[in-house]
Amino acid sequence: xxxxxxxxxLTVNSYIEIKESxxxxxxxxxxxxxxxxxxxxxxxxxxxxxxxxxxxxxxxGAIYWYLQDVAVIPEYQGKGVGRIIVKKLMDYIxxxxxxxxxxxxxxxxxxxxxxxxxxxxxxxxxxxxxxPGMIQIISK
Ligand SMILES: CC(C)(COP(=O)(O)OP(=O)(O)OC[C@H]1O[C@@H](n2cnc3c(N)ncnc32)[C@H](O)[C@@H]1OP(=O)(O)O)[C@@H](O)C(=O)NCCC(=O)NCCS
Numbered sequence: 001x002x003x004x005x006x007x008x009x010l011t012v013n014s015y016i017e018i019k020e021s022x023x024x025x026x027x028x029x030x031x032x033x034x035x036x037x038x039x040x041x042x043x044x045x046x047x048x049x050x051x052x053x054x055x056x057x058x059x060x061g062a063i064y065w066y067l068q069d070v071a072v073i074p075e076y077q078g079k080g081v082g083r084i085i086v087k088k089l090m091d092y093i094x095x096x097x098x099x100x101x102x103x104x105x106x107x108x109x110x111x112x113x114x115x116x117x118x119x120x121x122x123x124x125x126x127x128x129x130x131x132p133g134m135i136q137i138i139s140k
Contacts, residue, residue, distance in 0.1 A: 002048055003052070004046050005084065005088060006043065007043055007088075010036055010056070014044055016032065039056045039058050040092075042055065042069075043085055043088050053084075057089055063103055063104065064103075066106045066107060067105065068107070070086060070089070087120075106133070109122075
Protein backbone atom coordinates (compact mmCIF):
# COMPACT_ATOMS: atom_id res chain seq x y z
CA UNK A 1 0.00 0.00 0.00
CA UNK A 2 1.09 3.53 -0.75
CA UNK A 3 -1.36 5.42 1.41
CA UNK A 4 -1.74 9.17 1.12
CA UNK A 5 -4.12 11.31 3.18
CA UNK A 6 -5.61 14.52 1.88
CA UNK A 7 -7.18 17.04 4.23
CA UNK A 8 -10.32 18.99 3.27
CA UNK A 9 -10.24 17.64 -0.28
CA LEU A 10 -13.25 15.33 -0.12
CA THR A 11 -15.45 15.79 -3.20
CA VAL A 12 -19.08 14.84 -3.76
CA ASN A 13 -18.14 12.06 -6.19
CA SER A 14 -15.46 10.64 -3.87
CA TYR A 15 -17.90 10.77 -0.97
CA ILE A 16 -20.51 8.87 -2.96
CA GLU A 17 -18.05 6.27 -4.23
CA ILE A 18 -16.65 5.48 -0.78
CA LYS A 19 -19.96 5.60 1.05
CA GLU A 20 -21.77 3.45 -1.51
CA SER A 21 -19.12 0.79 -1.02
CA UNK A 22 -20.29 0.33 2.59
CA UNK A 23 -23.95 1.30 2.59
CA UNK A 24 -26.87 2.71 0.64
CA UNK A 25 -26.94 6.49 0.17
CA UNK A 26 -30.19 8.40 0.55
CA UNK A 27 -28.83 11.89 -0.08
CA UNK A 28 -28.86 14.02 -3.20
CA UNK A 29 -25.66 15.45 -4.69
CA UNK A 30 -26.86 18.91 -3.73
CA UNK A 31 -27.34 17.87 -0.14
CA UNK A 32 -23.94 16.16 -0.04
CA UNK A 33 -22.24 19.23 -1.52
CA UNK A 34 -23.79 21.45 1.16
CA UNK A 35 -22.86 18.96 3.86
CA UNK A 36 -19.21 18.79 2.76
CA UNK A 37 -19.01 22.56 2.54
CA UNK A 38 -20.29 22.83 6.10
CA UNK A 39 -18.09 20.22 7.73
CA UNK A 40 -15.26 21.34 9.97
CA UNK A 41 -12.68 18.97 8.57
CA UNK A 42 -12.47 15.92 6.33
CA UNK A 43 -9.90 13.46 5.16
CA UNK A 44 -9.80 11.25 2.12
CA UNK A 45 -7.39 8.33 1.86
CA UNK A 46 -5.93 7.26 -1.46
CA UNK A 47 -3.74 4.29 -2.37
CA UNK A 48 -2.10 5.16 -5.68
CA UNK A 49 -5.12 6.26 -7.71
CA UNK A 50 -7.63 4.30 -5.67
CA UNK A 51 -10.03 5.90 -3.21
CA UNK A 52 -9.93 3.76 -0.10
CA UNK A 53 -11.45 5.69 2.79
CA UNK A 54 -12.71 8.90 4.31
CA UNK A 55 -13.75 10.55 7.55
CA UNK A 56 -15.33 13.84 8.53
CA UNK A 57 -15.91 16.06 11.53
CA UNK A 58 -19.01 18.17 12.00
CA UNK A 59 -19.75 20.30 15.02
CA UNK A 60 -19.34 23.73 16.57
CA GLY A 61 -15.54 23.65 16.69
CA ALA A 62 -15.44 24.36 20.40
CA ILE A 63 -17.63 22.22 22.68
CA TYR A 64 -19.06 19.52 20.41
CA TRP A 65 -17.41 17.52 17.68
CA TYR A 66 -18.93 14.58 15.85
CA LEU A 67 -17.13 11.99 13.77
CA GLN A 68 -19.17 11.25 10.65
CA ASP A 69 -18.80 9.08 7.57
CA VAL A 70 -15.74 7.17 8.76
CA ALA A 71 -15.61 4.53 6.06
CA VAL A 72 -13.07 2.23 4.45
CA ILE A 73 -13.93 0.36 1.26
CA PRO A 74 -14.44 -3.37 1.92
CA GLU A 75 -11.27 -4.65 0.24
CA TYR A 76 -9.13 -2.31 2.38
CA GLN A 77 -10.82 -2.99 5.71
CA GLY A 78 -8.71 -4.60 8.40
CA LYS A 79 -5.45 -3.13 7.10
CA GLY A 80 -5.12 -0.18 9.48
CA VAL A 81 -6.71 2.48 7.25
CA GLY A 82 -9.60 3.16 9.64
CA ARG A 83 -7.12 3.68 12.46
CA ILE A 84 -5.21 6.24 10.36
CA ILE A 85 -8.45 8.09 9.59
CA VAL A 86 -9.71 8.25 13.17
CA LYS A 87 -6.28 9.26 14.46
CA LYS A 88 -6.19 12.11 11.95
CA LEU A 89 -9.69 13.27 12.99
CA MET A 90 -8.80 13.08 16.68
CA ASP A 91 -5.55 15.00 16.10
CA TYR A 92 -7.53 17.72 14.36
CA ILE A 93 -9.97 17.99 17.25
CA UNK A 94 -7.20 18.07 19.83
CA UNK A 95 -5.19 20.70 18.00
CA UNK A 96 -8.28 22.85 17.31
CA UNK A 97 -9.65 22.70 20.86
CA UNK A 98 -9.16 25.63 23.20
CA UNK A 99 -6.64 25.16 26.00
CA UNK A 100 -7.89 24.49 29.53
CA UNK A 101 -11.25 23.23 28.31
CA UNK A 102 -13.18 19.99 28.17
CA UNK A 103 -14.76 19.12 24.88
CA UNK A 104 -17.09 16.32 23.81
CA UNK A 105 -16.58 14.05 20.82
CA UNK A 106 -19.54 12.00 19.66
CA UNK A 107 -20.30 9.47 16.94
CA UNK A 108 -22.86 6.93 15.83
CA UNK A 109 -21.12 3.61 15.35
CA UNK A 110 -22.26 1.31 12.55
CA UNK A 111 -23.62 -1.95 13.95
CA UNK A 112 -20.76 -4.24 14.98
CA UNK A 113 -18.12 -1.48 14.84
CA UNK A 114 -18.35 -0.46 18.49
CA UNK A 115 -15.12 -2.25 19.43
CA UNK A 116 -13.23 -0.35 16.72
CA UNK A 117 -14.20 2.98 18.30
CA UNK A 118 -13.53 1.77 21.84
CA UNK A 119 -9.88 1.47 20.81
CA UNK A 120 -9.82 5.27 20.56
CA UNK A 121 -11.40 5.86 23.96
CA UNK A 122 -15.08 6.07 23.02
CA UNK A 123 -17.60 4.58 25.44
CA UNK A 124 -21.02 3.20 24.71
CA UNK A 125 -24.29 4.77 25.84
CA UNK A 126 -26.47 4.11 27.69
CA UNK A 127 -24.31 3.35 30.71
CA UNK A 128 -24.75 3.71 34.48
CA UNK A 129 -24.53 7.49 34.31
CA UNK A 130 -25.74 8.47 30.87
CA UNK A 131 -28.84 7.81 28.78
CA PRO A 132 -28.83 6.59 25.20
CA GLY A 133 -28.00 8.65 22.15
CA MET A 134 -31.18 9.46 20.25
CA ILE A 135 -31.86 10.36 16.63
CA GLN A 136 -34.78 11.23 14.39
CA ILE A 137 -34.83 11.22 10.62
CA ILE A 138 -37.27 13.64 8.99
CA SER A 139 -38.37 14.07 5.41
CA LYS A 140 -39.14 17.32 3.62
C1 LIG B 1 -15.23 0.50 10.85
C2 LIG B 1 -14.11 0.76 9.85
C3 LIG B 1 -14.00 2.27 9.61
C4 LIG B 1 -12.79 0.27 10.47
O1 LIG B 1 -11.75 0.52 9.55
P1 LIG B 1 -10.65 -0.60 9.23
O2 LIG B 1 -9.66 -0.01 8.33
O3 LIG B 1 -11.34 -1.84 8.82
O4 LIG B 1 -10.01 -0.82 10.70
P2 LIG B 1 -8.47 -0.98 11.06
O5 LIG B 1 -7.89 -2.05 10.20
O6 LIG B 1 -7.81 0.34 11.04
O7 LIG B 1 -8.60 -1.52 12.55
C5 LIG B 1 -8.09 -0.82 13.66
C6 LIG B 1 -8.29 -1.68 14.87
O8 LIG B 1 -9.69 -1.86 15.10
C7 LIG B 1 -10.02 -3.24 15.09
N1 LIG B 1 -11.31 -3.39 14.46
C8 LIG B 1 -11.70 -2.94 13.24
N2 LIG B 1 -12.98 -3.26 13.01
C9 LIG B 1 -13.41 -3.92 14.10
C10 LIG B 1 -14.65 -4.50 14.48
N3 LIG B 1 -15.72 -4.46 13.67
N4 LIG B 1 -14.73 -5.10 15.68
C11 LIG B 1 -13.66 -5.16 16.51
N5 LIG B 1 -12.46 -4.59 16.22
C12 LIG B 1 -12.34 -4.00 15.03
C13 LIG B 1 -8.91 -3.91 14.31
O9 LIG B 1 -8.77 -5.25 14.65
C14 LIG B 1 -7.71 -3.07 14.71
O10 LIG B 1 -7.27 -3.49 15.99
P3 LIG B 1 -5.69 -3.46 16.39
O11 LIG B 1 -5.19 -2.09 16.04
O12 LIG B 1 -5.69 -3.76 17.83
O13 LIG B 1 -5.06 -4.49 15.53
C15 LIG B 1 -14.31 0.01 8.50
O14 LIG B 1 -14.29 -1.37 8.76
C16 LIG B 1 -15.59 0.39 7.78
O15 LIG B 1 -15.67 1.41 7.11
N6 LIG B 1 -16.60 -0.44 7.90
C17 LIG B 1 -17.89 -0.16 7.29
C18 LIG B 1 -18.64 0.78 8.18
C19 LIG B 1 -20.09 0.82 7.78
O16 LIG B 1 -20.70 -0.17 7.47
N7 LIG B 1 -20.64 1.99 7.84
C20 LIG B 1 -22.03 2.13 7.53
C21 LIG B 1 -22.29 3.48 7.03
S1 LIG B 1 -24.00 3.64 6.56
